[in-house]
Structure formats: C-alpha cells, structure tokens
Amino acid sequence: MSEFLILDNVSYSYPGSEKSGVCQVNLALKQGEFLGVLGANGSGKSTLARLCCGLIAPTKGRVVVDGHTTEVEENLPYIHQQIGLVFQHPDNQFVASTVETEVAFGLENQALSSMEIRSGVDEALACFYLSGLCKVQPHLLSGGEKRLLSLAGIWNLKPKLLIVDEPLSMLDPGARKSIHMLLQELREAGQTIMWITHNMEEVMMADRVMVMAGGKMVWIGPPGELLKIPEQAKDWGVTLPLVFQLGMELGLTGFYPTTEDELVSEIWKLI
Ligand SMILES: Nc1ncnc2c1ncn2[C@@H]1O[C@H](COP(=O)(O)OP(=O)(O)O)[C@@H](O)[C@H]1O
Ligand SMILES: [Mg+2]
Numbered sequence: 001m002s003e004f005l006i007l008d009n010v011s012y013s014y015p016g017s018e019k020s021g022v023c024q025v026n027l028a029l030k031q032g033e034f035l036g037v038l039g040a041n042g043s044g045k046s047t048l049a050r051l052c053c054g055l056i057a058p059t060k061g062r063v064v065v066d067g068h069t070t071e072v073e074e075n076l077p078y079i080h081q082q083i084g085l086v087f088q089h090p091d092n093q094f095v096a097s098t099v100e101t102e103v104a105f106g107l108e109n110q111a112l113s114s115m116e117i118r119s120g121v122d123e124a125l126a127c128f129y130l131s132g133l134c135k136v137q138p139h140l141l142s143g144g145e146k147r148l149l150s151l152a153g154i155w156n157l158k159p160k161l162l163i164v165d166e167p168l169s170m171l172d173p174g175a176r177k178s179i180h181m182l183l184q185e186l187r188e189a190g191q192t193i194m195w196i197t198h199n200m201e202e203v204m205m206a207d208r209v210m211v212m213a214g215g216k217m218v219w220i221g222p223p224g225e226l227l228k229i230p231e232q233a234k235d236w237g238v239t240l241p242l243v244f245q246l247g248m249e250l251g252l253t254g255f256y257p258t259t260e261d262e263l264v265s266e267i268w269k270l271i
Contacts, residue, residue, distance in 0.1 A: 002030065003029065003030055004029055004030060004031040004065070004192060004212045005027070005064070005065055005066075005161060006027070006029075006063070006064040007025045007026060007051070007052070007061065007062075007063050008061050008064065009060065009061035009062075010023070010024065010025050010026070010058045010061035010062070010063060011024045011058060011059055011060040011061055012024075012056060012059050013046060017077065019215070021045040021215050022044050022215040023044040023048050023215055024044075024215060024217065025048060025051075025210075025212075025216075025217040026044065026143045027210065027217065029161070029192070029194070030192075031192050032190055032192055033192055033193075033207050033208070034187050034195070034203075034205065035195070035206060035209070036196075036200070036202070036203025036206035036208070036210070037195065037196040037197070037209070037210055037212065038197065038198060038200060038203070038210070038211045038212070038226075038233075038236075038238045039198060039212030039236065039237055039238070040198060040211055040213070040237025040238075041198070041237075042120075043212040043213050043214065043236075043237060044215045046165055048212065049163050049194070049196060051063055051070070052065070052083060052161075052163060052194070053065075053070075053079060053080065053163065054070035054075070054076050054080065054083075054228060055085075057070055057071050061192065063088045065079045065082055065083060066078075066079075066082055066140075066160070073219065075182070081157070081159070082159060082160045083159055083160070083162075083163060083164070084162050084163065086150050086151055086153070086162070086163065086164045086165060088159045088165040088196075089144040090150040091139065093150050093153070094139070094146075094150075097137060097138075098135050098136065098137060099125070099130055099133050099134050099135070099136050099137070099138060099141070099149055100121055100134040101127070102122030102123060102138050102153055103121045103124050103130070103149070103152050103153050103156060104117055104120075104121045106153055106156055107121065117239050121156070123156075124152040124153075124155060124156040125152065127152070127155070127182075128148040128149070128151060128155070129184070130148055130149060130152060132225065133145060142175075143170050143172070143175065144172065144174070144175025144176075144178070144179065145176065147167060147168075147173075147179055148179065148182075149264045150236075151167070151179070151182070151183075155186070158193060161192045161193075161194065161213070162186070162191055162192065162193050162194070163193075163196070163252060164194070164195050164196065166196055166198075167183065167195055167197075168180065168199075169197075180202065183195070188237075189252065198237060198238065198239050200223065200226070200233070200240055201239070201240075201241040201262075203223065204241060206223055207222070208221060209222075209223050209226055211226070211233070211236050211238060213236040216245060218236060218259060219232075219236070224258075225239070226238070227244060227256045230244070230248065243259060243260055243262070243263045244256060244258060247251060247266065250267065250270065252270075
C-alpha cells in the first residue's frame with residue numbers, strides 16, 4: 001500500500017484569528033486505510049478535513065495528495081477529484097432542486113455521456129436507498145436521508161479518499177445504524193476513509209485512530225491501544241464506546257469489552 005495522503009509538519013491558523021495553530025498534524029495515510037479522527041468540539045477536526053482537500057492551505061508545512069501538493073493552485077482540480085469531503089452539515093452541500101439532479105450534479109461536471117450519467121445516478125440512488133425519493137427536494141428530506149444524499153453525491157464521483165465529517169451526528173438510531181453499515185461496506189470494498197467523530201464507538205473498526213486536542217494531533221494508533229489509556233482519552237474529549245464504559249463501571253480490570261457479546265459473557269463470569 002502506497003502513501004496516498006501526507007501531512008508533513010502541517011500547521012494552520014485562521015487568518016485574523018488570535019489563536020495560533022488550530023490544526024497541527026503529522027500524518028501519512030495509505031490507500032485502503034480507514035482512519036478515525038477523534039477529538040472534542042473545537043479541537044481542529046473539520047479544519048484538518050479542509051486542509052486535506054486543499055480548501056485551505058497550511059500556514060506551515062505541506063499537504064501532499066497522491067504526489068500533488070495543495071499549495072500549488074494548478075494541482076487543485078486533480079486533488080478535488082481524488083478526495084471527496086462529506087460536510088458536517090449536509091444542507092451546506094446541496095445545490096440542486098431534486099434528489100436525482102443533486103446526485104447527477106457532480107457527474108455532469110465530468111466528460112460523460114448522458115447514458116453514463118443516467119446509469120451512474122441510478123446506481124448511486126439504489127446504493128444509498130434513495131430511488132423512491134428521486135423527485136423530492138433535498139431540503140424536505142429527513143436528517144438521515146439528507147446524510148445519505150450527501151454521501152451518494154460524493155461517492156458517485158469515485159474519490160480515492162472519502163472524508164466524512166461527523167456522518168452520524170443528529171441522526172436517529174435507525175439511520176445511524178444503516179449509514180454506519182453502508183460506510184462499513186464501502187470500506188470492505190477497498191474505499192480509503194477518514195471518519196471524523198468525537199464518538200469512538202463509530203470508528204472501532206478503523207485501522208488507526210488519531211486524536212486531536214486543543215488544535216494538535218496528540219495520539220495515533222490502533223483503537224485497541226487507545227482503550228488502554230481510557231482516562232487520558234476521556235481528558236482529550238473522546239467519548240469511549242458504551243460497552244467499554246459499562247465494563248469499566250463494572251470493574252472488569254485487564255479486560256476491555258468492545259462488543260455487547262463480549263460484555264455479556266464477562267458479566268456471566270461475574271455472577
Ligand atoms: N472560519 C474560521 N475562522 C476562525 N476560526 C475558526 C474558523 N473555523 C473554525 N475556527 C476555530 O478553529 C478551531 C478548530 O475548529 P474546527 O476545526 O471546526 O474544530 P472541530 O471540527 O474539531 O469542532 C476552533 O477553535 C474554532 O473556533
Ligand atoms: Mg467539526
């Protein structure tokens with residue numbers, strides 16, 4: 001696996017902002033990798049996403065996407081093709097008047113025939129459970145449907161790296177579950193994913209998780225390793241998986257349940 005995204009001693013401060021270094025990161029991401037990005041509100045996660053896709057350029061250091069640095073303006077069209085960012089608030093992303101034209105929008109900007117666009121749209125609608133809603137106006141959709149639509153529009157463009165910024169926030173439990181499963185399927189199909197969240201439960205299947213705190217990357221490693229320093233993780237603003245927290249409350253020392261089944265079998269041993 002080759003390194004697809006490199007953040008080399010990157011530091012970013014918003015222009016005019018008194019805070020310095022709201023995003024300081026060193027990172028190399030390989031193709032096919034699933035990276036979870038954890039951290040409290042305001043820790044710099046969304047800024048990191050914008051840096052990765054060249055929406056903002058680092059104040060110091062370099063961001064390199066598939067060998068192309070984001071500082072060079074001529075590289076940006078290529079970079080925007082390689083990285084799909086699904087924003088934290090889906091409404092900010094919609095530009096069209098119906099679900100199907102929204103899904104078609106990105107494809108229409110590529111040199112494709114109308115038949116190719118039609119089949120691309122149909123495939124994305126089916127894959128994201130939106131076929132029955134194709135004529136509906138995007139702003140009338142439920143929170144979960146809006147999230148599906150924003151994912152479908154980006155996925156359609158077949159980005160090499162998919163960045164999802166808090167994809168499960170503000171969704172009901174049913175929608176959370178189906179979107180979680182869908183992203184898991186994309187991952188199993190080889191999609192490189194950067195998943196931003198404060199809730200570690202969402203990224204337990206990640207290859208690695210990195211933690212942002214106070215604008216700095218403070219930790220990176222496999223999720224199981226982060227669970228070995230739970231108090232530190234909580235101090236950084238990470239919400240630990242519910243079953244893990246329950247295990248801690250029950251005093252299960254030296255054993256870290258990460259699934260309901262594991263927790264239940266440990267409880268049986270206690271009684
Ligand atoms: N457009 C902006 N101008 C100035 N400061 C900003 C802007 N966007 C975010 N910030 C600040 O940068 C820091 C990191 O924000 P952000 O990356 O959105 O964090 P997160 O996504 O982890 O909640 C915060 O202190 C926030 O207030
Ligand atoms: Mg954010």
